[in-house]
Amino acid sequence: MTKVALRGLLTRKLRSLLTGFAVVIGVAFVVGTLVFTDTIDESFKNLFERTQQGVDVSIERQQAVKSDFSVPPTMPASVLDEVKATPGVAVAEGGVSSDGTLLDKKGKVIVSNGPPTLLISENEEKVFQNLDYEDGSRPTTADQVALDRGTAKKFDFKVGDKVTVSGRAPAKQYTVSGIATIGGQDNLGGARMVAMTLPEAQRMTGHDGYDSISVSTGGADPDTVKSAITQKLGRDYLVRTGKEAAEQQAQDLSDALGFLRVALLIFxxxxxxxxxxxxxxxxxxxxxQRTKEFALLRVLGASRGQVLRSVLVETFAVGLIASIIGVLVGLVVAPALAALLRAGGIDLGTTGIVVSPATVIIGLAIGLVATMVSGFVPALRATRVEPVTAMRDAVTPGLKHMGTIRVVGSGLLIALGLVVLFYGLFGGIDSDGTAASLVGLGAVLMMFAFAFLAPLLVRPLARVLGAPMVKLQGLTGVLARENAIRQPQRTAVTAAALMIGLALVVLVSVFAAGLKASITKTVDDQVKAALVVQNQDGFSPIPAEVVTTVGKVPGVADVSSMRFAIGLYKDETETTAVNGIDPKTFNSVLTLKWVDGDASRISAMTDTQTIVESDWAAGRDLKIGDTAEFTTPAGKQASYEITGTFSSQAGLTADVLLPNTSLEKDWEAKDIAYAMAAAAPGTDDDKLAKAANTALKGFPQSEALTKDEFKDNATSSINGLLGLVYGLLLLSVIVALLGIVNTLALSVHERTRELGMLRAVGMSRRQVRRMVRAESVITAGIGAILGIVLGVVFALIISRPLAEQGFVFTLPIGTLLLFFVLAAIAGVVAAIPPARRASKVDVLRAVTTE
Amino acid sequence: MNIVSTADLRRTYGEGETAVHALAGVTLSFPAAQFTAIMGPSGSGKSTLMHLLAGLDKPSSGSVVVDGQELAGLGDSGLTALRRDRLGFVFQAFNLVPVLTAEENIKLPLTLAGKQVDQAWFDKLVDTVGLRDRLTHRPSELSGGQQQRVAVARALVHRPAVLFADEPTGNLDSSSSEEVLGLLRQAVDEFDQTVIMVTHEAAAASVADRLVVLRDGVVVHDGAGQDAEGVLDLMKAVG
Structure with missing residues (x-):
């Protein structure tokens, strides 16, 4: 029986190939993701091991509040003396490191959504020098910097070239003294590195002291020295051996990039x-199609079990071969994923690939399980073939009368899906991960429900979609429509595959449209300022001097700066975001949506007071007059009296507002996140922005945007992300299109005789092709309609909790229509191979009775 | 006038020693308004002859002229147009499009050609085949005999130059067979159609005006029609 199965597989090569292809794509995507993320992890591990080379003990300040990508606060310079005085310490050196800005040769700021530009101090002590200079040498004067090879290559910097860098201090021109690699890598995981002498780095970053201290024990046991230093410095300092530090840094980064792995695996x-x-x-x-074959096998004495096994063996063989190919293709996909992310602005600078045995096993297992699960029901159907069928003329069974079962079944599934979805959204589940999983599960259940119901929708939808075809192409249109309806289940499953991909595409685009609309609305409603001054990348801080500079621009009435920090409320483990504001000027640039209080609460705000988001307060049982207690990144416990509550719209402000003075004092938030400037009456916004930008020449990382530009900026960054998501979903859509090709090819094969007869009575090849094409377009159209409806429903449900935060539900009608048209075009493309085949049917063979 | 004629028609499958000569030089003429039955044992080449006459297959040598048109010079689209406009077909099975109604099936050649239906002719045909009350039914809702009657109507709807029938009664019981054969006879007698039918049934052949018998790819008998017994005797004689 196994032989029968495998021979059958060989005789249906094309079909097996197409089936296998779907598995190949899925497995390749999974394997590609795992390889890609493993490669990232591995290269960071190597990198940190290299950067900690020669470091026996590493000292940082404790981070009282730790979050992804957060860095420890700067420690006073005096700590170095204490470390040096500790027994066992042979050599100790302090260093600084901070985000900065680099200008390319044309004087344009280098911006990316991914890794930052890092300003670091090059070590004086030979033992800690971990940069390998490929060209030139280390910076030795305050006017020299060294660059990493990746950045030098990408932006064409050579030793001796001038380069402009800025940090918290204004921009300054340096000479490139050297080009370096780090542990054989071009750069630190895609980050651009600028190395300076220690005093210059301290001046440019504004870090008064050290961000880390490296210790060499000169042969003494690092653990002993570590405990000695720990004892001396106390619990405010994080003292680790170099090995521990490297491992921890790699782990932190891997965790911080974990979202990437999860997101890619979802796709x-x-x-x-x-x-x-x-x-x-x-x-x-x-x-x-093989009903007769199975019946014959049964007549010859094959048991049901043997027939089942025969089909399952075939399924397994397809699954295994496809999974193996999928794993191999996955190795190619990994660099492609890196390229896709790079195109989306996230350059992690990874090279090479890391393939762990687990990846291969997972890839094979997933491919096999997916194939076997999907192939099991059809295999069961094969066992139900009655032996007597062999004697009868084969009749392809139509849709059995399962209408009621389908309606009830899909109704139950939809209900279940909705319950799970709503529980995930509103169930008050603490863990974001669990809630998201529930939402996902609910969505998948609803997709299955739609797919199960779809055969009943095929007829009405095909009638609607077929109407223009019938009008345009007459008989071939009628035949196409009727052919699509003939096997509603087959058409439905084919369309459902497209529906899934499209539903997600629609969900994402509706969401993005809503986000854009809510940002626009919030900015229009709440921003009174004429200008927003921010970092060009939209999220990095800007130097404090920028605020005073903008304040001096004629036509600017008031400048109000915002700071940003994260802290822990009481004993919570999830961090709370905090905004620092200027109470005096805040009201002239922003209007809050007050729940309890008014603008006067802001202007009267003292250093021990706070204004908080109403939901945030409600969730913690806090009301006006209560005290909110935080742990700050500086490790301080700070309490503030709540004097007002507001409702946060579209994330314009954080949940907790504090005066900038408190943020600087208690939270050590030295940087300005962004600033807003109100214009004097009668000032033209565009001209004011121009004047401000001229004044900001010394701070190239900062830019002044008018309100409209600010909105455009925010919406275009959403578009960038949208493009990335579309790119990732495209794969699913391609698989679905393959499904249309496959189904049509099978249908054409099945209708060979009918096609031959049509050709015999005078249907031209062109008419045959048009007929197949129209059927494909109808199938794709059904998938598109189902997908768009489902996507909009998902978006409606999932955006509910955001409605209070100003989410404006908008239907991007134009985009949705575009998706529909694209689906139809895709249908035409998918029909090309089967249509060709159909038009080449040998009339003679088709009409000759066997 | 001859509607269909062939000259030294040959069709060979395979090459060299294994070559099979399905037709080994057939020269025949079929005048208008005549009902010809082509008979012969299995492998005699009768089906091959019909496929060549209808332009469904290409001869190895020799020529076929249908309605004044030499088939050898026609490409796929020319042959398609010829079939659609000048020929009618009735097959043994797989005759109708399952998703179309009886009426749509009958009108199929005209619809494909984008031509107007001659309503009077259509009505006459429908009444002749006796399917007035079945026009909106799909093939699956019709009996085998009814389906074949629809096929005959379809083969005549565009008044073809010649109607080819390939074992039209092969799948039918005797009373349905009689109906279908009666229709073909009527087409010749009343509508002046030319019918060429391939069959291996003596009863079917007996309705024809002319009987052609093939054996091993050559014509072994070409004469006037016979009754069923005569046909059987003839077959025995030449077989």
């Missing part, structure tokens, strides 16, 4: 889900 999962539909459909059709 891979979607592609696999779509592939599962394709496999299910192909095997169902194959089994239906």
């Amino acid at each position: 891979a999962g979607v592609a696999l889900l779509v592939g599962g539909f394709l496999i299910f459909n192909t095997f169902t059709v194959t089994v239906a």
Whole structure:
């Protein structure tokens, strides 16, 4: 029986290939993701090991509040003396490191959504020098910097070139003294590195002291020295051996980038889900077409079990071969993913690939399980073939009367899906991960429900979609429509595969449209300022001097700066975001949506008072007059009296507002996140922005935007992300299109005789092609309609909790129509191979009775 | 006038020693308004002859002229147009498009050509085949005999130059067979159609005006029609 199965597989090569292809894509995506993220982890591990080379003990200040990508606060210079005086310390040196800004040769700021530009101090002590100069040498004067090879290559900097860098201090021109690699890598995980002498780095970063101290014990046991230093410095300092520090740094980064792995795996999962539909459909059709063969086997004495095994063996073989190919393709996908992220502005600068045995096993297992699960129902159907069928003329069974079962079944599934979805959204689940998983599960259940219901929708939808075809192409249109309806289940599953990909695309685009609308609305409603001054990348801090500079621009009435910090409320583990504000000027640039209080509460705010978001307060049982207690990044416990509550709109402000003075004192937040400037009456915004930008020449990382530019900026960054998500979902859509190709090819094969007869009575090849094409467009259209409806429903539900935060639900009608048209075009493209095949049907063979 | 004629028609499958000569030089003429039955044992080449006459297959040598048109010079689109406009077909099975109604099936050649339906002719045909009350039914809702009657109507709807029938009664019971054969006879007698039918059934052949018998790819008998017994005797004689 196994032989029968495998021979069958070989005789249906094309079909097996198409089926397998769906698995290949899904597995390749999963493997690619794992390889890609493993590569990132591995290269960071190597990198940190290299940067900690020669460092026996490493000292930083404790981070009282730790979050992804957060850095420890700067320690006073005096700590170095204490360390040096500790027994066992042979050599000790302090260093600084901070985000900065680098200008390219044309004087334009280098901006990226990914890794930052790092300003670091090059070590004096030979033992700690971990940069390998490929060209030139280390910076030795205050006018020299060294660059990493990656940045030098990308922006064409050579030794001796001039380069402009800015940090907290104004921009300054340096000479490139050397080009370096780090542990053989071009750069620190895609970050641009600028190395300076220690005093210059301290001046440029504004870090008065050291961010870390490296210790060499000169052969003494690092652990002993570590405990000695720990004892001396106390619990405010984090003292680790170099090895521990490297491991921890790598782990932190790996955790911080964990979202990337999860996000990519979700997209891979979607592609696999779509592939599962394709496999299910192909095997169902194959089994239906082989009814006679199975019946014959049964007549010859094969048991049901043997027939089942035969089909399952075939399924397994397809799954195994496809999974192996998928794993291999995945190795190619990994660099492609890196390239895609780079295109989306996230350059992690990884090279090479790391393939762990676990990746290969997971890839194979996922591919096999997906194939077997999808192929099991069709295999069961094969066992139900009655032996007597062999004697009868084969009749392809139509849709059985399962209408009621389908309606009830899908109704139950939708209900279940909704319950899970709503529980995930509103169930008050603490863990974001669990809540998101529930939302995902609910969505998947609803997708299955739609797919299950779809056969009943095929007829009405095909009638609507077929109407223009009938009008345009007459008989071939009618035939296309009727052919699509003929096997509603087959058409439905094919369309459902497209539906899944499209539903997610629609969900994302509706969401993005809503976000853009809410940002626009919030800015229009609440921002009174004429200008927003921020870092060009939109999130990095700007120097404090920028605020005073903008304040001096004629036509600027008031400048108000905002600081940003994260802290821990009481004994919570999730951090709370805090904004520092200037109570005196705040009211002239922003209007809060007050729940309790008014603008006067802001202007009257003292250093021990706070104004908080109303939901944030409600969630913690806080009301006006209560005291909110925080742990700050500086390790301080600070309490503030709540004097007002507001409702946060579109994340314009953080949940907790404190005066900038408190933020500087208690939270050590030295940097300005952004500033807003109010214009004097009668001033033209555009001209004012121009004047401000001229004044800001010395701070190239900062830019002054008018309100409109600010909105455009925010919406265009959403578009960038949207492009990335579309790119990742495209794979699922491609799998679904393969499904259309496959289904049509099977249908054409099945209707060979009918096509031959049509050709015999005078249908031209062109008419045959048009007929197949129209059927494809109808199928794609059904998928598009289902997908768009489902996507909009998802967006409606999932955006509910955000409505209070100013989320404006908007239907991007134009975009949705575009998706529909694209789906139709995709249908035309998918029809090309089957249409060709159909038009080449040998009339003679088709009409000759066997 | 001859509607269909062939000259030294040959069709060979394979090459060299294994070559099979399905047709080994057939020269025949079919005048208008005549009902010809082509008979012969399995492998005699009768189906091959019909496929060549209808332009469904290409001869190895020799020529076929249908309605004044030499088939050898026609490409796929020319042949398609010829079939659509000048020929009618009735097959043994797979005759109708399952997703179209009886009426749509009958009108198929005209619809494909984008031509107007001659309503009077259509009505006459429908009444002749007796399917007035079945026009909105799909093939799956019709009996085998009814389906074949629809096929005959379809083959005549565009008044073809010649109607080819390939074992039209092969799948039918005897009373349905009689109906279908009666229709073909009527087409010749009343509508002056030319019918060429391939069959291996003596009863079917007996309705024809002319009987052509093939054997091993050559014509072994070409004469006037016979009754069923005569046909059987003839077959025995030449077989």
